Amino acid sequence: MENELIRIPKLKGIENWAVWKFQTRVILQSSDAWSIVDGSSAIPVQGQTIDETTFNRTLAAWKKNDSIAQRIIATTVEEKPLLHILNCKSAKDMWDKLIQVYEQKSETSIHMLMQQWYNLQMKSDDDIAIYVARLEDLAHRLEIMGEKIPDQMLITKLLMTLPPTYKYFISAWKSTSSDQRTLANLISHLTAEESRMSTENPRKIHWKAAKRIVKYLKGTINHGLYFPVKQEGHVYAFSDADYAGDVTSRKSTTGIVVKLGTAIIAWKSTRQKIVALSTTEAEYVAACQTIKELIWLKLLLSELAIFEDFKATLHVDNESAIKLIKNPEFHQRSKHIDVRYHFIRDKYTMGEFNLVHVSSKQQQADILTKPLPRVGFEEQRRMLNVRDIKDIDEHHLQTAGPS
Numbered sequence: 001m002e003n004e005l006i007r008i009p010k011l012k013g014i015e016n017w018a019v020w021k022f023q024t025r026v027i028l029q030s031s032d033a034w035s036i037v038d039g040s041s042a043i044p045v046q047g048q049t050i051d052e053t054t055f056n057r058t059l060a061a062w063k064k065n066d067s068i069a070q071r072i073i074a075t076t077v078e079e080k081p082l083l084h085i086l087n088c089k090s091a092k093d094m095w096d097k098l099i100q101v102y103e104q105k106s107e108t109s110i111h112m113l114m115q116q117w118y119n120l121q122m123k124s125d126d127d128i129a130i131y132v133a134r135l136e137d138l139a140h141r142l143e144i145m146g147e148k149i150p151d152q153m154l155i156t157k158l159l160m161t162l163p164p165t166y167k168y169f170i171s172a173w174k175s176t177s178s179d180q181r182t183l184a185n186l187i188s189h190l191t192a193e194e195s196r197m198s199t200e201n202p203r204k205i206h207w208k209a210a211k212r213i214v215k216y217l218k219g220t221i222n223h224g225l226y227f228p229v230k231q232e233g234h235v236y237a238f239s240d241a242d243y244a245g246d247v248t249s250r251k252s253t254t255g256i257v258v259k260l261g262t263a264i265i266a267w268k269s270t271r272q273k274i275v276a277l278s279t280t281e282a283e284y285v286a287a288c289q290t291i292k293e294l295i296w297l298k299l300l301l302s303e304l305a306i307f308e309d310f311k312a313t314l315h316v317d318n319e320s321a322i323k324l325i326k327n328p329e330f331h332q333r334s335k336h337i338d339v340r341y342h343f344i345r346d347k348y349t350m351g352e353f354n355l356v357h358v359s360s361k362q363q364q365a366d367i368l369t370k371p372l373p374r375v376g377f378e379e380q381r382r383m384l385n386v387r388d389i390k391d392i393d394e395h396h397l398q399t400a401g402p403s
Contacts, residue, residue: 011077014109017102018141024076026243030279030320033069036062037095066091073098103144110145113138117149117157124163125205128194132158132187133247151183158186165201169193187248225264226387232261235297235312238358239290241272241282242369250275252282255368256290257384258297258312264384266297269368274338281337283321288344290314291353311351315358322357 008027011020028034035041043066044058069091074082077098084101085094117138122131135157139149159170173186198206238257244250251271258266270289276282294312301307316322325348348355366372367380 008076011081011098013080014102018144019137020076022140024072026279027072028069030318031068031072032320033065033072033091036065036069037073037091039092041065043090070094110142110147113142113145114147117142120157120161122161122163124165125203127205128187128190129248132190155181155183155186158190162190165197166190166193191248220388222389223381223386224389226385226392227263228261231263233307233310235260235294235310236315237290237294237312237353238315238363238365239283239286240317240363240365240369241276241279241286243276243279243282245370246271252276252285253369254282254286254289255365256286256293257365257368258290258293259364259385262385266293267365267368267384268293280318280320280324283316283318284324284337284344285341287314287316287321287325288341291344291347294353295347311353313354313356315356315363317358317360317363319357322355325355 008023009016009020011017011024025034028037041062044055044062046052046055073091073094074085077085081098081101085097088094088097120134120138135154139154142149159173162170169190173181173189202210236259238255238259240255242253242255245253249271251274254268254270254272256266256268257264268289272282272285272289274285276285291314294314298307298310298312301310316325325344347353360366362383364380364383367377367384372380
């Protein structure tokens with residue numbers, strides 16, 4: 001949860017209220033604290049139908065969740081919004097106070113947002129996905145204030161603010177049948193057109209990205225996977241997910257790492273096929289995909305006579321996802337998850353793999369889900385046993401023998 005809180009931009013005021021509210025709600029839901037904030041889980045009151053021991057246990061659990069919710073809210077707001085909630089006694093009071101302050105339907109705020117809406121233009125070097133995200137963010141903030149922006153208005157705004165390089169696309173779009181002219185189709189076709197144009201006529205942003213990649217390749221030309229000759233025979237797997245990382249589809253990204261001892265033998269980074277509704281669900285789906293990879297790997301190693309049988313250890317950094325895997329009972333937060341992803345529960349019940357919690361810092365699949373800061377990237381690379389040949393001493397080279 002610490003890493004998730006760090007990634008949330010702090011609440012500054014009305015300008016980023018909508019984004020902050022959405023991201024904070026997701027964190028609260030994944031921490032089982034949302035029911036405290038929305039009031040569906042009220043503070044327990046002792047009555048005649050409940051004994052004192054049960055009441056005390058229920059009250060302690062409620063206070064713990066309320067404390068978690070208060071901490072999430074208080075640590076993700078800047079000083080000015082914090083002043084509004086200093087005297088609040090509970091997480092619900094804090095949330096209601098912020099809503100009262102920042103969701104007030106003031107004419108001034110609406111006017112400012114509408115001005116931003118009409119002034120927003122797409123530049124020639126802008127990315128379609130980022131520009132669409134800006135438009136949708138403004139539309140969402142206006143909707144919060146009671147000014148709903150219909151999809152047709154979004155389509156018109158998007159088409160009118162495209163750079164001149166898209167003039168042929170606009171003509172082609174106008175010739176399509178009316179039932180095909182939906183916002184989802186427009187974004188999909190624009191993304192495809194952007195990809196085609198970047199291939200035929202690269203822009204500055206593409207050259208900049210390409211030069212950065214070449215610079216990285218030049219600096220890591222001597223890097224490679226290091227496989228020690230003497231290796232322990234246990235298989236370790238790591239699964240991770242970046243929740244709603246795709247700004248266009250809002251789908252999450254799965255990262256999978258499988259290691260034999262300290263040597264990485266399989267890895268995968270892929271966009272999930274469904275739109276997960278919470279961090280827990282995204283991590284749960286990623287873990288299921290990892291188990292499917294392990295089953296295939298188990299058959300391969302058996303055919304190669306490397307292992308007749310083995311029991312891998314799966315590392316997951318989301319405790320709520322681990323609880324869903326271990327507990328096959330019905331749960332309010334898992335009833336909507338596709339049946340095929342509950343495959344992992346069956347395999348865990350059969351004892352086909354071990355399941356352990358790992359801290360976010362030790363989650364070795366994190367590098368496959370999202371861009372990382374340089375220090376974090378290099379640390380992840382080290383954990384995956386990607387080495388510079390210059391750093392491998394003569395003893396290791398002699399042990400490995402001739403290639």
